[in-house]
Structures are given as C-alpha cells and as structure tokens.
Amino acid sequence: MMMHCARVRDHGDADQLLLEQTPVPEPASGEVRVRLMASALNHLDLWVRKGVAGHRFPLPLIPGCDGAGIVEACGDGVAPRWQGREVVLIPGISCGExxxxxxxxxxLCPDYGILGETRDGTCAETIVVPECQLLEKPDAVSWQQAAALPLSSLTAYSMLVKAQLNPGETLLVIAAGSGVGTMAIQLGLLMGARVLATGSTAEKRSRALDLGAEHAIDPSDPQWARQVKELTAGEGADVVFENVGEATFENSLLALAKAGRLVTCGATTGSQVTVELKRLFFKNQQIIGSTMGRREDLTRLLSLQQQGKIHAVIDSEYPLQELHAAHQRMESRNSFGKIVITPWQD
Ligand SMILES: [Zn+2]
Known part of the structure; x- marks a missing residue:
C-alpha cells in the first residue's frame, strides 16, 4: 500500500517540498499508525524546509509537527482501546525516563525531538508514532481545531507560565498574527492580564482587537515602544511576549516595565540582538528563553479548547497537494493564525 506525502530532500524554497508516493508505514511494537484528518503548519516547517545554518536536519524528512486523526493500526503491546480512536498528536517526543x-x-530531555523535525511528521496521509504521543480528541472539537492547537498553544502557555504573568499585569504580544501570538492573546486574557499587541497590517491589528487585545500597535513606527509607555501610564508592559527577534527586540526591551519579563520562543527575523545591560539590571528585568512546553499541559489546553475558552485561530486551509501554496502563504507574513492542511484530495 502506498500513500501521498510531502518530503524535504534538500533545503530550499517551496519547490523543495516534493509531493511523493511512499509505502504506508507499519507500526512497530508500542507504536500506532494514525490516518491524518488534518495537520497544521508552524514556523518550524519553514526552518525544516529552508535549513538552519549550523544545524543538521535528518533529511529526507516528511515535515509537519501538528496533526489529528484516527488510529488505524496498532503494533504489539499497544492498548487495544486506541484502535479506531480519534486522537490528537503530542508534537514533542522524549525518552520518558x-x-x-x-x-x-x-x-529539556537530552533526546527531545519534534514530529516533522527529528522524525517524519504530519504532512502525509498517515503517520506512525509511539502510543505515548496520543491524546484523545474531544468529540466537540473539529479536526482542524484539534490539529491547529497543540504546538502553538503549548509554546504560548509555557512562555506565560515561565514569565509568571499575574492577573492585572499588562502583557504585550509581539506579532499578534502568528500562531503563538493568537494563542498568547487568548491565554493572557484567561490569566487576567490586560493585553496589548502589535500587528504589521491594519487587518492583523483589527483581528487582534477582535481576539480581545485592548490596543493594537503598528510596529512600522520606529518608536512604537513609546506607544506602549503611553498606554501604561509610562510604566511599560510587565510581560513582553517575543517571537520575532531582530526586527522587534530592541523596541520590545524598551517597552518593558521595571521588574518586567521578556520571554522569547523564536527569532523569525534573525537571532542577533543587542541588549543594553545597564537598563536591564537597573530596571531589574529578566529575559527568559522558552521552547515547546510540558506534555501534561497539553491535556489542560485541550480541555480549555473543549470548554470553548480558547480556540485555534485558523487563517486558511489547503489540501496536502497544495502544501507549496500553504508554505508561501506562511512566508508572505499575511496570514493571521494557523494554516491547516487537509487530506490529499484525489
Ligand atoms: Zn528524557
């Protein structure tokens, strides 16, 4: 039996996403095969495709970190209850021991990996994963919602927890239109914070306001940090949620209040930034790094989703055979929220 998949064999532009036929993978002991009903893109997909200087990805590789589907085959030793179950995949894989x-x-496991980065991912008709990567999909949650939630919500939640965002504090979300940005706005509000956001287009700013941000700032103003000061009685934001890097970092630090925490999970515009240390220590500020999140938190986030307290903001959907266009949409920086990949359509 064969299936369709997208594969990266060499790094490069969207043309390097090769649409291929490949044998349907067989689950080994302790593994299951899931028929994917939806998957979702993350910025990591662009890094996997384009390559990262000084980092080696295990090519050839099927990209895609997020996915949801139906368990269609179980290897030896897998609990029989999984057969036929609707599941959400946990994107992070670790040793567990x-x-x-x-x-x-x-x-933080030395053997930590991510679907679609360190092993074949979800841009395929099926995927084989260890049983421990499965969570039951709530019936009330759609395939698209289930697939679009895990990586971005886990990342955003973990960042806000590490930054110790308190009720009544001001959270500034940089790049509201990113997957993590759309989650950070929602989670920040749930945690009782006042939320400000930046958005590079009028459309993104409008949608950030729709999500509950109190103000949406245009980062094309080179001194946009001043706007944050004006909106916070001169204090600045208690927590700045960063994932852009070079293009915004200087202003993000300028927008930070005394005893403020800047937390970052990404550097989509570059990772070489300058920090004015005198300002950092005199203001008792912290810069915190964060990647992914604790797998147990994903259960909590799915429950919040099931209760309708958070949702994945979905920008667009593309069938698997149009993955090139989906990547181009993400690279255009015009998307707001998650880009969902639906099954191959014959
Ligand atoms: Zn481990």
Missing amino acids: CPRCLAGDDM
Missing part, C-alpha cells in the same frame, strides 16, 4: 522527563520537563 531521564530526570528531566520524570520531573515533567520533557522539552
């Missing part, structure tokens, strides 16, 4: 894993910090 080391001190980091046992402490619940699986994203």
